Amino acid sequence: MKAAVLYGQSDIRYEEIEMPKINDDEILVNVKATGVCGSDIPRVLGDVAHYYPIVLGHEFSGEVVEVGKRVRGISMGDRVTGAPLIPCHRCVDCVQGNYAQCKNYTFIGSRVFGSWAEYVKLPGINGVKLPEGVSYEQGAFFEPATVAFHGLFCMDFRGGSDVAIIGMGTIGLLVLQCARILGAKRIFAFDIDNDKLEVAREYGADICLNTRDEGFQEIIRQETNGRGFELVVEAAGVESTEKLSLEIASNKGKIMFIGTPSRDVSLTRREFENINRKELTIRGSWMSYSAPFPGKEWELTSYYFQKGRLDCDRLVDRVIPLGQISKAFEDLMSGKVKGKILLKP
Ligand SMILES: [Zn+2]
Ligand SMILES: [Zn+2]
Known part of the structure; x- marks a missing residue:
């Protein structure tokens, strides 16, 4: 599959990498829209990425193309967005519903490969279905809206x-x-x-x-x-x-x-x-989670996008193919970007 791979400071390359392989608890999503978050900027332009090479991207939506056999509630062909935090679900903080404070967490798009790619995998429990009438572009805004x-x-x-x-x-x-x-x-x-x-x-x-x-x-x-x-x-x-x-x-x-x-x-x-x-x-405030995981933040975001009371049309600066991501970061550096960059793999 194609992905935008970060190799080092300001060194992002659009290239062919291996498809993610899912386990029984995971789903595979064909990414349809994915955003560049403010937190991605220092990861790309600075030196705060956890390791190289890495695929970033934690705001995304897409279509489910593979479902692990222990996953419940999500089926092939579902349109979903994903909660990027993967907490342990076992520590004291998780048990109390404070998932963002989990110390044994991982995170899609900063610690494990993210959504600036054709496909991203995630635990089934992290999948959030998009209601009818909510677009993939809106789906890519669920994460910041929940924040x-x-x-x-x-x-x-x-x-x-x-x-x-x-x-x-x-x-x-x-x-x-x-x-x-x-x-x-x-x-x-x-x-x-x-x-x-x-x-x-x-x-x-x-x-x-x-x-x-x-x-x-x-x-x-x-x-x-x-x-x-x-x-x-x-x-x-x-x-x-x-x-x-x-x-x-x-x-x-x-x-x-x-x-x-x-x-x-x-x-x-x-x-x-x-x-x-x-x-x-x-x-x-840190991230956007509460019990039951991923929390009412996600439920309400879904509800209000469907009702039309949450809107992201005027938040988007541009929608571009994933292959043009390097140019987008050049524009970010020169201050030419005034809103969200949405990428289409
Ligand atoms: Zn973010
Ligand atoms: Zn935990």
Whole structure:
């Protein structure tokens, strides 16, 4: 089969490799659409890949072409997406449903071969059927959408309050849609790119603020009567926005850090003291799983894509053949990409 194989830093080659062989608990999926995640960028352009050569890709959908004999609930020809985390299902964390905290896990597309290929194998239990009317392209967005739901569930978000979301990348724009679904009062979207803020507006953000514009803090003060936000979701993973989260949270406010930090973060004493003075609750979120595996994040993502209340049309920058992946990464490096790259093997 054809696959995009990473051999080293920025060395990705489209070539013929051996087909994956499944065991009795696994299924084989003919990949129809697969995304490039923000976390793949340092794996390809940097040096954080676990080993070489490796096939990356953990956001995908496709058609089931082989089913192990112990697999239940998935049949040949099913259209599926896959949960990329493969936890041990036996440790204390797994038994408690905290699969993302499993220490004996593996992960499709970072530790085992992923979906930037014609075929990918996965445990049958990781297969999630696509409902009728949900496209393969949408199927490739299930994983990031579940990450967005998970972040809000970690905060026990039940709607009724304003939500500030910082960073309008794929995850931020999906958090926006999930917060809307879960009943946010008003959504404030923050970014440094007006094009992304425009997409946020199209997805229903009530107030869009460019943090490079002078006076955006004043707008927050006016709109929140000087209180700030009860809930801030940080989805950019950079120091300036991590600090901004602490600034714009209200007294007793909650901050959800979904964005993975891209560099070291250091806070001044005054910045840190926000946590003390405002008695902030700070929480992180990692992946998108809960019991029963893979969790309600996946069930709801499936439901709301089918209902049309989750949408990914405006999240896609381009859909290209897998064979053109090197060019896509060149464009990523030169800042020409403004959304998700979807690959078609
Ligand atoms: Zn990802
Ligand atoms: Zn485990």
